Amino acid sequence: MDQFHLFPPQASTSAQEVDHLYFTLILISLFFITVVFLPILYFCIKYRRGSAADRSNPLNGSNLIEVGWTTLPTLMGLALFGWGAVDYFRIERKPANALQVQVVGKQWMWKVQHAEGKQEINELHIPVDRTIALTLTSQDVIHSFFVPAFRVKQDVVPGKYTSEWFKPTRPGEYHIFCSQYCGTQHAKMIGRVVVMQPEAYARWLQTGEQTESIVRSGERLFYDRGCSGCHSPNSKFHAPLLQGLYRKPVPLADGTMVTADDQYLRDSILQPAKQISAGYDNIMPSFSGHLTEEEIMQLIAYVKSIGREESPDQGKP
Ligand code: HEC
Ligand SMILES: [Cu+2]
Known part of the structure; x- marks a missing residue:
């Protein structure tokens, strides 16, 4: 997990949907940058002072263009909104039968407890291909639990329970960040998710001292x-x-x-x-x-x- 990546790996079932929407937004932005800036460049050169370009009959407004560049972006905006909303509702609805994990944020660490009782700090061991549901709260200020490889981020608020779920698809180690500025050591409030094969996870649960659920x-x-x-x-x-x-x-x-x-x-x-x-x-x-x-x-x-x-x-x- 130490190599440089332009984008984090796609390691959960939500990662692809989020990326598809995100890359579409980038493509649309690139398209509009091209459509706006290439003509600007072209006209800058064509109509530069002293050029012999034809300056008679300047165009004064066009209804077709006005209607076009109002309608098209409106429709595109609505379509993107619809797409985003569908993804959002799917990602916000917690599937049943999830493995429950409790997470408490504090300045400046993540404290994790599994249903079986096992506790860890700044680490989250989970089995691959299982839905994991986190219940999160904070014992001091607002934090935010962010795993870029899973494309999930959730505010962690004192006095309140929030939840976050994901289904990891690839074994490996992935970063946990706090993505809410929470004090001087905020940048050090990091950790790692370790996604394991189910057997390895079962073995891991047994290690260390025996815990009660x-x-x-x-x-x-x-x-x-x-x-x-x-x-x-x-x-x-x-x-x-x-x-x-x-x-x-x-x-x-x-x-x-x-x-x-x-x-x-x-x-x-x-x-x-x-x-x-x-x-x-x-x-x-x-x-x-x-x-x-x-x-x-x-x-x-x-x-x-x-x-x-x-x-x-x-x-x-
Ligand atoms: C002195 C007696 C007493 C003690 C001790 C007590 N409770 Fe209660 N609890 C009550 C009464 C009476 C109510 C109903 C009135 C209310 O809602 O406050 C209640 C309500 C509740 C409710 C809401 C129940 C409902 O049907 O809506 C929960 C949950 C609860 N208590 C949990 C706890 C827990 C957990 C503890 C221990 C940490 C605890 N209580 C200690 C008397 C007590
Ligand atoms: Cu924090």
Whole structure:
């Protein structure tokens, strides 16, 4: 990955589409540069002072030209917009059955945790030909997770979950950049993605010390931090059971409805007063400042896992 390339390698399923659109834009620009600048050059020479060119009957406006150079670029612009929109919607829609990876950005590093529990810093090991879905957040300022070879870039925002997915098509090592200026060492906030054959990836997961899955860590936190004291069937507090909550509509005390997505679960833990479930009192303490971003992601992974068909340990290899 150290050789000089004019363009990064195409190493994901989205890379080609992005490049096709990009190269088309370049070709169109080249075409217009030619159409505009070649005549300028030609006329500069032809009508230079002292030349014997015919200057009688100057042309004063032409409706055909006016209509032409208004309509044509408008249609081209709309066509490019349509093309870009189709690609954008396809790239923004996350396919199902992705391998989940949690990423936390901080000044100035990327902290990665796999569903199986394995953690790494400034490195992301993934198997080839699998869809990988990242859930990203930042523990300080806005960063942006950029892998040029995959043609994906996503802002990483404190207090918010964003996501990014890609399907690597070629084993190899590719750059990770932070593409949002995030402080003095921003340029050093780099890393590498290592795309491996599935067997090599499975072996890699087994190396190092044994880890517990994200869901298991979350379950442990759920008991250690006292969540279970309220959110369990035999609690003396009146608190909702969280089984099967994920992706369900939740009626709120103010009469509105929300969907229990990752962001809702996060806000419920850090700002319980923001959205009160209908029929409950605002007695849940805020855990803001008492949990790291990683711990919050683990708790959410656990809450997502309970009440579903699979056992909480499904992430284990
Ligand atoms: C003192 C009891 C108490 C503790 C401790 C507590 N909660 Fe809660 N929690 C509640 C109550 C009551 C509600 C419903 C009112 C509301 O939405 O704030 C709630 C709501 C929630 C919701 C939204 C549920 C829904 O149906 O919309 C989530 C998610 C949640 N809690 C997770 C947690 C987690 C994770 C922890 C531990 C880090 C925790 N809670 C600790 C009492 C508690
Ligand atoms: Cu950064």
